[in-house]
Structure formats: structure tokens, C-alpha cells
Amino acid sequence: MGHNIFRWTLINGIDGENSKMSMVAGALPARKEVAEDLKWDLSPVYKDDTAWEADFASVAIALKELSRYKGTLADKEQLLQFFRLRDKLAQQVETLYVYSHLRADEDTTNSHYQAMNDRALALYTQFGEEQSWANPELLAMDEAQLRGIVGDGSDKAGLGLYRQKIDELLRQKQHVRNPEIEELLAQYAQVAQGPRTVFTMLDNADLKLPQVLGEDGEMSQLTHGNYIVYLQSRDWKVRKSAYLGMMSAFESMRNTIAANYASQVKTNIFEARARNYKSALEAALGPDNVPVSVYHNLIESAHRYLPVLRRYLDLRKKVLAQAGELPDGKLHMWDLYVPVIKDVQYDIAYGDACKKVLASVNPLGMQYAQVLAKGLGSRWIDVVENKGKRSGAYSSGCYGTPPYMLLNWQDNLENMFTLAHEAGHSMHSWFTRDNQPYVYGDYTIFVAEVASTCNEALLTHHLLQEEIDDNLRAYLINHQLEAFRTTFFRQTLFAEFEMIAHRDAENGVALTADHLSKIFLDLNKKYYGEMVEDDDAVKIEWARIPHFYNSFYVYKYATGISAATALSRQILQEGQPACERYLGFLKKGSSDYSINILRDAGVDLAEPSSIDQALDVFEDFLQQFERALGQGGK
Ligand SMILES: [Zn+2]
Structure with missing residues (x-):
């Protein structure tokens, strides 16, 4: 404690x-x-x-x-x-x-x-x-x-x-x-740390990644860092080469990684049984006091909305094909990260970005906007890059200190969203510390990304109301759709994989490379269906996910974006009452169980309808996107 x-x-x-x-x-x-x-x-x-x-x-x-x-x-x-x-x-x-x-x-x-x-x-x-x-x-x-x-x-x-x-x-x-x-x-x-350590060593030190095709037509060394850059290339040959190169590297180690992952699963099962839990899943959710039903609800909601995900993928396929970016007119796994809307030119200075972020939180009421304005004006933020400064962005601080933020500011849209995101964390910290005694003056990882993601949703809403440039609007909408695809659907697919692997092992099934690949391939087909080509290479993807060594963690990404989306929708539609419930959430810190705090705010994760409410927003964005692109809107 x-x-x-x-x-x-x-x-x-x-x-x-x-x-x-x-x-x-x-x-x-x-x-x-x-x-x-x-x-x-x-x-x-x-x-x-x-x-x-x-x-x-x-x-x-x-x-x-x-x-x-x-x-x-x-x-x-x-x-x-x-x-x-x-x-x-x-x-x-x-x-x-x-x-x-x-x-x-x-x-x-x-x-x-x-x-x-x-x-x-x-x-x-x-x-x-x-x-x-x-x-x-x-x-x-x-x-x-x-x-x-x-x-x-x-x-x-x-x-x-x-x-x-x-x-x-x-x-x-x-x-x-x-x-x-x-x-x-x-x-x-x-001893139980073994599988995680082994995976980290393999992934960061010993695994040999191949040479792949670069954008200049020359072969170049694939790394974990440039993989995503290659997947976003507008040249399909570059994307395909990087994707197949990465999968082949893991395929070459399939039996070793399967044996190692099987050890991770067995460790989880052993610890769960040693501590009188009914299952590894129950043991993992226990410390957060999250009922197993929340996990199952999440997966069932994802399944219900798979037709909407496929509609989005179909649209992606049509747009990319029309632009001549899919040589065979088909969508492959390596075509999922290339931006549908080409990068928009959007230069924004830090001061102007602060004004826009402040305007976007107006729906949260006067107090919220005032505290944030005061914080921005009293040097909570370390804004620009300097020699030797830590890269990336974060919110940090503790009880009794201001909720500081570190940025490495660049004048673009991405950085404005980062500012909104970190400000969400910092304001959550501020309200919690202002209203709770030290002992409850923190909050759990389970709710941590709700406030940050909610601010991003509010900024998107604000910009969509304010900006008239069609291309920019389409870009913003696609930004939200991609957030759902990668943070909700992809992470829920991973969560389902973990659930099945543990359940099979608990029933005495051996987790061989073949078995794990079959689980993954079946899930990939279930989620992406006919929309994505049945490329066999994806079946090894389970082998490259570091989070699987922090078992039953990724579902929190999916519940986080669901809660944030549902809350932002309530704030924008209901106004005052929803806003007050939301501020109540920010003020509660860890004075109650996370699941109760979210329920009081308006999102009961034990009810399937809460996740559905977030996925309805996904569908709304998809309809807007279809209209914006003049494609098959309903
Ligand atoms: Zn965050």
C-alpha cells in the first residue's frame, strides 16, 4: 500500500x-x-x-x-x-x-x-x-x-x-x-523474470534483421527504429520488403521464441495457482480489482464492430488503389500504416498551439481552462529542444510539485496533439493533488491514459469545427480512425491472443510455434477478414510483441481509449452534467477503485454498452471520412 x-x-x-x-x-x-x-x-x-x-x-x-x-x-x-x-x-x-x-x-x-x-x-x-x-x-x-x-x-x-x-x-x-x-x-x-529477459536480449541484441529495400532503391539495414518509417513509405515495394524482412527474422527464431513465450505463460499460470486464483487472467486483473467480465466485454464489443473496422479497411483499399499505390489492387498487411491522406502542411508556433489547446478544453468549464492557462503561463513546461535534452514528451511531478511537462517542440500538428495529451495528464495530476490527501494523490495506469486521450479528442473536435481546409479535415478524421484501429482493435486482438494462449495452456495444450501461429492467424482473419489479403507471413507476428512479457497489459490501451472516447462524447453532447462527472473523475485520484471512479464518471466498463458507445464514435468518424472522400457513405 x-x-x-x-x-x-x-x-x-x-x-x-x-x-x-x-x-x-x-x-x-x-x-x-x-x-x-x-x-x-x-x-x-x-x-x-x-x-x-x-x-x-x-x-x-x-x-x-x-x-x-x-x-x-x-x-x-x-x-x-x-x-x-x-x-x-x-x-x-x-x-x-x-x-x-x-x-x-x-x-x-x-x-x-x-x-x-x-x-x-x-x-x-x-x-x-x-x-x-x-x-x-x-x-x-x-x-x-x-x-x-x-x-x-x-x-x-x-x-x-x-x-x-x-x-x-x-x-x-x-x-x-x-x-x-x-x-x-x-x-x-x-527466476520468473527469465522469459522477459531472454526476449529483451533476443530482440535488442542477438536477432539479425535483414537488409531491405530503401526508398532510394538501394538495400539498407532494417532496424526496429526504421521499420515503422518504411511501413509508412509511399512506395509499396519498400513497405513489402520491410514487412517481409521483419517477419522472416522472427520466423527464423520461431521455435526458440515459442518455447520462451510458453515459459512466460507457464510462469503466469504457476503464480496464479500458487496464489489461489482461478486463472492467470484473474490473477493479472486482481490487483486493479477489475472483474474478468470487463476483459470479455471488451473482446465481445470489438467483435460486434468488426464490420465497421472492415469498412474502414475497404475505404483505405479503395483510396490507395485509386492513387495507384496498390499494384495488384489488393490490401496487404504491409499496406496498413501508409497514411491514407498525404501529410498536410500545418505550421503552428508554440504560442498559437497553446491558444488552440486552451480553446479546445472550453467544454470542460471555466476552472479547467483557467488552471491550464495559469500553468502554461507559469512555466510548467520545458518547451524546446536543447543539446543533450531527453527526447520525446512526458508529464511528471509528484504530490506537492507542479505537474511539469517535457516537450521537444516542433511547429506542427503532431506536436500540438502531444501538448494536448501531456496537458491532459498534468491536469489530471493537478486536480487529483488539489483534492486528495497524499495517500490518494496518485492514479493507476488503468485510468492514466483516459485524461490524455480525452484532451486529444476535444482538440480534434475543436479543430474540425474551426478548420475549413478539406484536406486538413480529412487528415484529422483519419488520425482518429487510425487511433481506433491501432489502439483499440489491434490491442484487443493482442489481448484476445493472450487470453486464448493462457486458456489453452491451462487446459494442457502445448504452446508450440505452430499452435501459437495458428491462434494468431485465425485472429488476424477474424479481425481483418476479406479486406486484407490472406498473407501467411502475419502468423508469426505474435513472436515480436514485447508487451506479451508483461502479460494482460495491452487491454488497458483499449479500455483507456474506449473510456476517453465515451467521456469526450458525453461532455460534448450533454454539457454541464457530463463535465461535472468528468471533473469528479479527475479529482478522485486513487481514493476508490479505478473501475468505480470511471463508472461514476459515466463509463461502466462492466457494461458492454460503454465500449459500444466509444465504437459508435468510431463509426461516426468513418461516415464523415467516407463523405469527405466521396466514397460509399451511408
Ligand atoms: Zn500518455
Whole structure:
């Protein structure tokens, strides 16, 4: 409790999904040459490095106090004091880390801040160790006794504040074994990392990617980095060469990767059984308190809307074929990433992008827009690129600090969407911290992408109302359609693959390369149907998905975009009441289970209709796209 991996990931909070490595050829400015108003202001965190050092020294000593409470937690007063001390120290440790990591990211070649950051991380590890005895001690207590001590939650000034945290802890109780078994499981947890480590090594070090056809007609080395660039080429020969090259590399290792993935699945099943879960799926969803039905609903909704996905693919095929980009008039797997609408010229300066993003959040009401405007004006954002700065974009910070954002600004549409996205994260953090005590002042990965994706949807809506250029409008609509195809349908297909593989293994089926490829090929046919050529090469794609070693994770991408889409639709159609529910969601932090918080906001993921509501928006966009292109609209 208090500290889980989710909070840690959130303060890391690096968003890769919207960032594109900039390819600026000219010399970048040094950090000190960047104008002050384009740099974030970290003085609210620490005045200077000296203040950081002083805090670091005092926290390092104070951490030792935690162990004084060992063996005393059955005492009401001691328990309260322990929780308060732990919260205070946790916040200090996070603040130390936030300052050092933001400073280190300003210029990654700066070894002074790199060293400070390493020390902050070590302090975090030490914090974890100093209190590692506490949860086992609480779990060893009689459940009724512990609930009695904490009370019904009404005593918010006392232990009542911690009722939700205690509830989360006690939910695990039936899955905690006796100390001897727990010790074995803890040791086994390191062994269980094996398949993930093996895959990472294979994927990043040993796998030989072939030479493929480049746009200049010459053969060039395929890499994980240029793969997507080649898939977006307007030259079908380049796309085909890259796609088949990537698949052949994984095909050549099919038996090794299958054996490794089978080990990952067996590990999940072993751990689920060791901890009294009915299935690996139930064990994976348990910590988020997400019912298995949510997972099944998601897949069933995707199936219901497959005809709409196929209509989109059919349109893609027609448009690309008319442009002479499909030599045989057929759509292949390597034709899925080439943009249907050629890149639009859209230059926008940072200041103008801020104004547009601010205008786009108007439907969320005055307070939201005012806080964001104030944040943009008080240097929450580190805007431009400089020598050595961390690439990409993210939102970061912790309780008690401003919700900072890192950008590497370029004057284009993509960057404006990145700004809207990161601002969504930061505003979620701001509302949560402004309304919750420290202990609930974070939010889970399960809901993290909802606020960011909702802001992107609002920006799209705003631009579609404002912009009259037909090509730009078509581009924006296609941007949304692609988000659904890749974030909803593709990730749900992956989620279904994981579900079937685990279920088969639980039933004693051997997960051979042939079997895994059959599952994947069948799913690919089910999702894309007649619209995409039955290219055999796709059957190996399961072998190249790193996320499969973080099992049952990708479904959160699909539920995230579904919730964000449904909420943005409600905000735009209902107005005030939906807006208030949404702000309620932003303010709740982790004070309740994620699934409950979303339900109160208007999206009940346990109900199939919630996902359907999002997919209706997908269909609406498709109709607009069909009209914009003058194709088969209904
Ligand atoms: Zn994000």
C-alpha cells in the first residue's frame, strides 16, 4: 500500500506514444542559451541544489525511524503515527527524485545531475526496504480486528483516512500464503523474470534483421527504429520488403521464441495457482480489482464492430488503389500504416498551439481552462529542444510539485496533439493533488491514459469545427480512425491472443510455434477478414510483441481509449452534467477503485454498452471520412 509500482511508473511518466524523434540537422542550442520562459521553473520544488542536498541528508536519517514501529501496528495510535510518517517520508523521497530526474533530463550529458538522480533512486529503494515488514505484519493480523481498528472510514482526520488502502491490502489476503511459502515465492519471482529477459536480449541484441529495400532503391539495414518509417513509405515495394524482412527474422527464431513465450505463460499460470486464483487472467486483473467480465466485454464489443473496422479497411483499399499505390489492387498487411491522406502542411508556433489547446478544453468549464492557462503561463513546461535534452514528451511531478511537462517542440500538428495529451495528464495530476490527501494523490495506469486521450479528442473536435481546409479535415478524421484501429482493435486482438494462449495452456495444450501461429492467424482473419489479403507471413507476428512479457497489459490501451472516447462524447453532447462527472473523475485520484471512479464518471466498463458507445464514435468518424472522400457513405 502507499507505494506500488504504479505510482513509481507514474512519476516516471514517460510517454513514448506521441513523440517522434526530431530530425533537426542544424545545431541545437546549449541548455543555457534557451530563453527562460521556454524552460520549466523548478524553484517550487527546490530553490537550488543546496536545498536538495539538505533535504536528502535529513530524509536519509529519518527513514531509520520507520523500523521503530515494527511489531506495534496492532495499536491504534502507533498505526496512525506509522502511516503518517510513511506518507511524509514517501512524499519527500518522491520530491527528491522528481527534482533530480527533471534536472537530469534537461541535459542527459550532465553527470552532476545524473549522480543526484542515482542517489535519489537508491534512497527510494532504501525507503522500500525500511518499511517492507509493514504489509506482512498487517496481513498477519486478524482481518476483523484490523477493520475494527481502522473503522468505517468516517474518521477522516484519523485512521478512517486509510480505509480504502486497508481494503486494497485485505483484498490480497486470500492470495497471501504462509511465510515459508511466501519466502519461496519471493525467490521464485526472480527466476520468473527469465522469459522477459531472454526476449529483451533476443530482440535488442542477438536477432539479425535483414537488409531491405530503401526508398532510394538501394538495400539498407532494417532496424526496429526504421521499420515503422518504411511501413509508412509511399512506395509499396519498400513497405513489402520491410514487412517481409521483419517477419522472416522472427520466423527464423520461431521455435526458440515459442518455447520462451510458453515459459512466460507457464510462469503466469504457476503464480496464479500458487496464489489461489482461478486463472492467470484473474490473477493479472486482481490487483486493479477489475472483474474478468470487463476483459470479455471488451473482446465481445470489438467483435460486434468488426464490420465497421472492415469498412474502414475497404475505404483505405479503395483510396490507395485509386492513387495507384496498390499494384495488384489488393490490401496487404504491409499496406496498413501508409497514411491514407498525404501529410498536410500545418505550421503552428508554440504560442498559437497553446491558444488552440486552451480553446479546445472550453467544454470542460471555466476552472479547467483557467488552471491550464495559469500553468502554461507559469512555466510548467520545458518547451524546446536543447543539446543533450531527453527526447520525446512526458508529464511528471509528484504530490506537492507542479505537474511539469517535457516537450521537444516542433511547429506542427503532431506536436500540438502531444501538448494536448501531456496537458491532459498534468491536469489530471493537478486536480487529483488539489483534492486528495497524499495517500490518494496518485492514479493507476488503468485510468492514466483516459485524461490524455480525452484532451486529444476535444482538440480534434475543436479543430474540425474551426478548420475549413478539406484536406486538413480529412487528415484529422483519419488520425482518429487510425487511433481506433491501432489502439483499440489491434490491442484487443493482442489481448484476445493472450487470453486464448493462457486458456489453452491451462487446459494442457502445448504452446508450440505452430499452435501459437495458428491462434494468431485465425485472429488476424477474424479481425481483418476479406479486406486484407490472406498473407501467411502475419502468423508469426505474435513472436515480436514485447508487451506479451508483461502479460494482460495491452487491454488497458483499449479500455483507456474506449473510456476517453465515451467521456469526450458525453461532455460534448450533454454539457454541464457530463463535465461535472468528468471533473469528479479527475479529482478522485486513487481514493476508490479505478473501475468505480470511471463508472461514476459515466463509463461502466462492466457494461458492454460503454465500449459500444466509444465504437459508435468510431463509426461516426468513418461516415464523415467516407463523405469527405466521396466514397460509399451511408
Ligand atoms: Zn500518455
